[in-house]
Amino acid sequence: MRSAGNADLPLPAYATSGAAGMDLRAFLPDGPIAFVHGQLELISTGFHVALPPGTEMQIRPRSGLSLKHGFILPNAPGTVDADYRGIVMVGLYYLGHEGFTISHGDRIAQAVIAPAPQYQVAEVDALDDTLRGSGGFGSTGLS
Template sequence: MADIRFMRVENNVDLPLPAYATPGAAGMDLRAFLPDGPLTFTHGEFKIVSTGFCVELPPGTEMQVRPRSGLSLKHGFIIPNSPGTVDEDYRGCVMVGLYYIGAEPFIIRHGDRVAQAVIAQVQRYQAVEVDTLSSSERGSRGLGSTGFG
């Protein structure tokens, strides 16, 4: 198993490292780094929340930033670019974009678990220009062409 290297940003002295909540968890919990105090979200608000950590990923991997099911389904938070991708060569602070669709104001506090990070293998392919593509049953029929239900 390869290591995921995390470095604290300035003033992050208390957040635990991102970690798996259970032995079978696919994602590591990412927490809100809010040294200036809590953030209150109202319906329709979008805010970018720092995790307080920079990251170095193993070669050939990416970090997918995904919603936490509890925060999403129970409280109405979504991550608009989900899954967000952190590339293996990025060394900056991991940030999470949160969009709130809940009805009542909701407060995110320092240390709250706001997202999860799934580390995934990445394969790279050579792009090749061609004059034709092979045929398939679907062909070029687009969005919704296979029906619903």
């Protein structure tokens, strides 16, 4: 469903036949946002979604916007739950130093629809042993 005033943006779509993610565009009816280093903005896509039960929409960075221009998504991947009906929003954090402007309609993120099963949680007295055990945070080395 489109937000009010969002008649000009295309629906989220895959850019190529092999793309895993649909491009999400900035809905900025009040004009562009000129980012400076360290700026964080929550940007509307102008769309609401209804996902199938048992799925989620993962909001991920676009590689070009990240690597070429210095944008990250601070909560990547973001999750849109199947029962959420609000506007899909994207948090953009700018790490670049040159300044960069995001305009209405610019592709700012990508969305991947993925399975999200729910499991029952059970308390146990012990866990099975594995080769890794409790080693974490680099315990398996770099190479």
